[in-house]
Amino acid sequence: MQMYDAIIIGAGMSGLAAGIRLAHFDRRVCILERHSAIGGLNSFYRHGGRDLDVGLHAVTNYAPKGSRSGPLSRLFRQLRLAWEEFALAPQVGSAIMFPGLSMRFNNDFELFESEVCRHFPGEKDNFRRLMAQLCDYDQLGQPHTGRSAREVVGEIIRDPLLVEMLFCPVLYYGGAKEHDMDFGQFSIMFRSIFFEGLARPLAGIRLILKKLVQKFKTLGGELRLRAAVSRIEVKDDSVTKVVLENGAELEGKQVLSSAGWLETMRLCDAGAAEPGDRNRLSLLESISILNTPPRDLGYDKTIVFFNDSEKIHYERPQDLADVRSGVVCSPNNFDYGRPMRENVVRITSLANYQRWAELDQQEYQLAKLRWYDRLTASAVRFVPDFRGAVIDTDMFTPVTIRRFTGHEGGAMYGSARKRYDGTTHLKNLYICGNDQGMVGIVGTILSGISIANRYLLKG
């Protein structure tokens, strides 16, 4: 049987990051990935000869080169990577659009502040008070305050429309629960989008993954693809070995799982889900390939968060999806300094996993076509109509997300209830990734780093 100091389940952002930390400090570490590709939720694929991304719209927590503080700098320091390696290009400018009202923002917070003050002059002081509160939380400090973000924000901001417009991007980029989230989580997400900002490498998510894997392997780490874990064997209160679906057995002094809380518990037969764990939310995404850059069609925004009424319905739809609200992203609209090869518009809305999972093969294919049309038709109420320029399309459904991530219910952003301390009922089993509490590319990477530091590198 093969012996390791640490076995990591899942070669997504958090697993790879934890692997780098452990390998850097001379641990014998093996990462097990069920798929033939790495990345988990954030992955990439070829479609019709084109390189496309899954998951990533933008990396949040942007910081320019030379920044010495903040989550992104911490990430680079901890992984001993240079800023240039992720080659992040900042966004050109985004917007939150509600009926008759659009608020722009970019990576300079002053623009967003001035937009809030212009559209909601009576809320100027309240908004500043809220911003001061949001600054009090540290990414690695206390993400959990035990207070509802709706409550805290609602006490400070009087105008319900402004509250909805502030929640819209934060929920879409990190809400694992319906309607609301913990105020600490809200603070971290808000800062990562508005104070720090959005960016993307020209080559997309594959560049970030490639850098992480290269680093891991250079340090002597072992990565096994197509290595699905079938069970974690337990004796007394410890993991004894990890058994793969192909029958291979691995022994690890410590095991770190990024497979998700429920999924990990099931692997060690501690199955029962608690009521608060299930995340009811999943997403539907359309990918449109255009014959011309979106900018030529008048679409010059990086991200548009849209909602067609005064209230956002961040909840599981009754129908297959709910296109009243969503997120439009053009990966072309980042400041790369040179054009991207493909011209792409991606649109994301909330979807119901159960409904998609029940469809038979033919219904599923039809539903993909029907909902592509609905999703794009809804979005072009807010952004220039690009449909005449479409030369190819693809669709991601909750079923696709389930397949890529292994997460029950095609859940995005992990379990509804977070396990911030990363421990389990077993002495040498820990969890990291979205279910540990931090979301977003940078947040998830920091989750892997901090759990590795806190437990696996001690002693």
Add this chain to the structure above:
Amino acid sequence: MTAAEIKKAVLEILADIAPDEDLSNLKEDVPFREQLEMDSMDFLDIVMELRKRYRIQIPEEDYGQLASMSSTVKYLDPRMKDVVKKEI
């Protein structure tokens, strides 16, 4: 290793952990925390790099001794006396 070699070793570690910091004007007696943009994760890395590179075990209750360059060198000096300098 001599005190001067230990200081050089610590500087090398700092340069790896915080490549964007200018270490040329680092003051000996002023805490790192006041001169460098470093958090608790970075401090833990100094301890771990010392262990990795020189096999020096520093118990958690002694972490406070690594506050500044002069206190770090003073603390490490008896512990690293017998360490043979490695050429990196």
